[in-house]
Amino acid sequence: MSLRPYLTAFGLQWKIGLRYRIAVVAGLVAQMWFGAVTLMAYASVYHAAPDVQAPLSLRQAMTYTWIQQSLFTLLPLGCLPAIGDAARTGAIVYDLMRPVDMWNWWLSASLARLLGNAVPRAVLLACVAGPLAMLVGLGAWSLAGPASLISAALALLSITLGALLSATIVMWWNILTARTLSPLGSYAVGTPLAVLLSGMLLPLPLYPDWIRPFLLAQPFAGITDIPIRIYLGTPIPGGVTTGLGLQIFWLTALTFLGRLWMRQTVNRLEVQGA
Amino acid sequence: MQTPPSRSDAITVSSLRKTYRIREGGSWRGKTRDIVALDGISFSVPKGQIAGFIGPNGAGKSTAIKILSGILRPTSGEVQVNGLVPWTNRIAHVARIGVVFGQRTQLWWDLSVSEGLALLRDIYGVEPERFARNRARLADALDLGEIMDQSVRQLSLGQRMRAEIAASLIHDPDILILDEPTIGLDAPSKLAVRAFVHELCRDRGTTVLLTTHDMHDIEALAERVIVIGHGRILADSPFEDLRTTTLSERILELDFHDTPPALTLPAGAHETARELHSLTITFDPRQIPAPALVAHIGHLPGLDDLRISRPSIDEIITRFYADHAA
Numbered sequence: 001m002s003l004r005p006y007l008t009a010f011g012l013q014w015k016i017g018l019r020y021r022i023a024v025v026a027g028l029v030a031q032m033w034f035g036a037v038t039l040m041a042y043a044s045v046y047h048a049a050p051d052v053q054a055p056l057s058l059r060q061a062m063t064y065t066w067i068q069q070s071l072f073t074l075l076p077l078g079c080l081p082a083i084g085d086a087a088r089t090g091a092i093v094y095d096l097m098r099p100v101d102m103w104n105w106w107l108s109a110s111l112a113r114l115l116g117n118a119v120p121r122a123v124l125l126a127c128v129a130g131p132l133a134m135l136v137g138l139g140a141w142s143l144a145g146p147a148s149l150i151s152a153a154l155a156l157l158s159i160t161l162g163a164l165l166s167a168t169i170v171m172w173w174n175i176l177t178a179r180t181l182s183p184l185g186s187y188a189v190g191t192p193l194a195v196l197l198s199g200m201l202l203p204l205p206l207y208p209d210w211i212r213p214f215l216l217a218q219p220f221a222g223i224t225d226i227p228i229r230i231y232l233g234t235p236i237p238g239g240v241t242t243g244l245g246l247q248i249f250w251l252t253a254l255t256f257l258g259r260l261w262m263r264q265t266v267n268r269l270e271v272q273g274a
Numbered sequence: 275m276q277t278p279p280s281r282s283d284a285i286t287v288s289s290l291r292k293t294y295r296i297r298e299g300g301s302w303r304g305k306t307r308d309i310v311a312l313d314g315i316s317f318s319v320p321k322g323q324i325a326g327f328i329g330p331n332g333a334g335k336s337t338a339i340k341i342l343s344g345i346l347r348p349t350s351g352e353v354q355v356n357g358l359v360p361w362t363n364r365i366a367h368v369a370r371i372g373v374v375f376g377q378r379t380q381l382w383w384d385l386s387v388s389e390g391l392a393l394l395r396d397i398y399g400v401e402p403e404r405f406a407r408n409r410a411r412l413a414d415a416l417d418l419g420e421i422m423d424q425s426v427r428q429l430s431l432g433q434r435m436r437a438e439i440a441a442s443l444i445h446d447p448d449i450l451i452l453d454e455p456t457i458g459l460d461a462p463s464k465l466a467v468r469a470f471v472h473e474l475c476r477d478r479g480t481t482v483l484l485t486t487h488d489m490h491d492i493e494a495l496a497e498r499v500i501v502i503g504h505g506r507i508l509a510d511s512p513f514e515d516l517r518t519t520t521l522s523e524r525i526l527e528l529d530f531h532d533t534p535p536a537l538t539l540p541a542g543a544h545e546t547a548r549e550l551h552s553l554t555i556t557f558d559p560r561q562i563p564a565p566a567l568v569a570h571i572g573h574l575p576g577l578d579d580l581r582i583s584r585p586s587i588d589e590i591i592t593r594f595y596a597d598h599a600a
Contacts, residue, residue: 004396004399005396005399007396008396008397009393012382012385012393019384082384085383089378090375090377090378091379093340093343093345093378094373094375094378094380096344097343097368097373098397099366099397099398099399100365100397269345270345270346270347270361271346272294272295
């Protein structure tokens with residue numbers, strides 16, 4: 001089996017992701033805005049209750065928020081747009097007609113699209129919220145550095161797993177789209193789930209004690225929450241190994257079940273027609 | 275297994291059946307009903323032939339095309355394309371066929387034609403030299419020079435269809451399946467597509483299965499036409515045979531500079547329309563050959579002009595469908 005088609009699918013979607021430069025700038029402005037509002041909210045809450053022992057310090061909550069904002073487009077908000085279009089126009093039959101493994105083919109494209117969107121935004125936002133904010137005297141509000149060099153290295157590994165995990169969840173939205181022949185359902189389900197469960201809306205470590213273990217154990221925590229905790233050096237129950245282990249577990253489980261679901265979906269399309 | 279497929283057949287289909295199960299009433303607990311799309315069809319297409327595959331809407335054409343393309347599994351029956359069963363050897367099968375669905379696009383809207391072709395090169399694993407050769411040949415034959423670097427989104431329908439056809443042939447398939455390749459095209463684009471398909475078959479020996487509602491495509495291209503209706507094959511013959519068996523009559527139109535006179539016509543001919551200065555006579559050439567009829571009419575007073583024509587291919591096929599209640 002040649003890797004070539006999958007690399008090409010990756011390269012193509014990466015390029016499409018990069019093509020929307022204005023969207024990158026617009027997204028950056030929106031994310032700076034939401035980031036700043038969130039930070040001010042945290043600042044007032046933390047200052048109003050100085051005695052409460054929060055799981056994250058104010059500085060950590062700010063850094064958590066900046067990283068979340070910069071990785072917004074890494075979240076599995078819905079299906080790959082190209083698959084949504086193909087489902088709507090019926091061109092999806094051509095996808096069934098290519099001499100490739102459909103899971104790997106769609107997965108490479110989905111991963112590339114996430115990265116093509118997220119990487120430029122993340123780099124830009126990190127520059128603005130990090131060094132630039134410090135230079136203009138907003139150091140107290142800026143993105144702080146990693147807890148240590150080892151945390152930085154582990155966080156990089158963890159965010160790589162997080163990107164793969166996100167692409168795998170996008171695959172589930174892709175299959176849903178292929179089944180319903182419309183991308184709408186995937187967005188209706190995907191966006192709220194991803195925003196809420198990834199910690200984008202509120203950092204997962206700040207939820208009440210009783211619910212925190214469940215939030216950590218669900219797959220969306222593996223996309224950005226676990227990498228950020230490793231970066232910050234905040235304790236994860238069971239340690240970094242548990243964090244990485246959870247990511248690998250969900251990656252494996254969702255790939256295995258997703259491939260089964262995909263086979264069943266393709267069978268159904270082959271029996272009932274697309 | 276029935277008779278083994280002949281070695282020179284590119285496509286063999288025998289007793290192919292497909293039923294769809296549909297739910298009635300919309301509710302997911304509603305009753306189900308089976309709809310028969312293909313009711314046991316058999317045919318074969320020898321290598322290098324252009325076969326027309328026609329029938330009214332809902333006749334089962336698309337179902338058959340999808341089965342041959344490997345994206346639909348039949349309920350029963352046997353199919354071999356290039357010696358492979360499409361739905362069991364999907365990946366090997368699809369690598370050796372090219373398919374154009376006229377109403378859907380296989381190129382990528384966000385990419386230029388040339389980027390799309392390069393992507394297909396990688397999907398099908400076409401070697402660089404062969405790709406360069408095919409690309410140059412297709413660009414020349416389909417006149418893609420100017421649109422190569424335009425994104426597919428910006429192309430007109432005619433330009434896009436030419437690009438689609440190139441996309442379906444970049445990996446040198448032995449068999450090309452065209453599903454309404456001329457739909458919506460203007461006359462010059464239709465002629466270009468037809469000329470290209472004709473050359474492809476002549477120069478490269480590609481087998482072509484063509485479905486269309488444009489009977490002129492069939493007349494221009496197909497050596498043979500398979501007519502399908504209600505999931506069955508109604509006719510499978512050269513188009514000329516269909517003409518003689520269905521609607522062999524001719525039409526004689528007479529123009530006068532005055533009111534047409536009353537006529538006595540020989541057996542096999544009858545008047546079908548009379549207007550202020552013209553007369554239309556329909557006749558069966560098997561009963562009264564055209565020269566005899568013209569001689570019989572002879573030197574009618576006031577006759578200015580006369581024309582003999584055959585019914586159009588559309589009239590023939592409409593009559594054929596009506597005769598078979600298709």
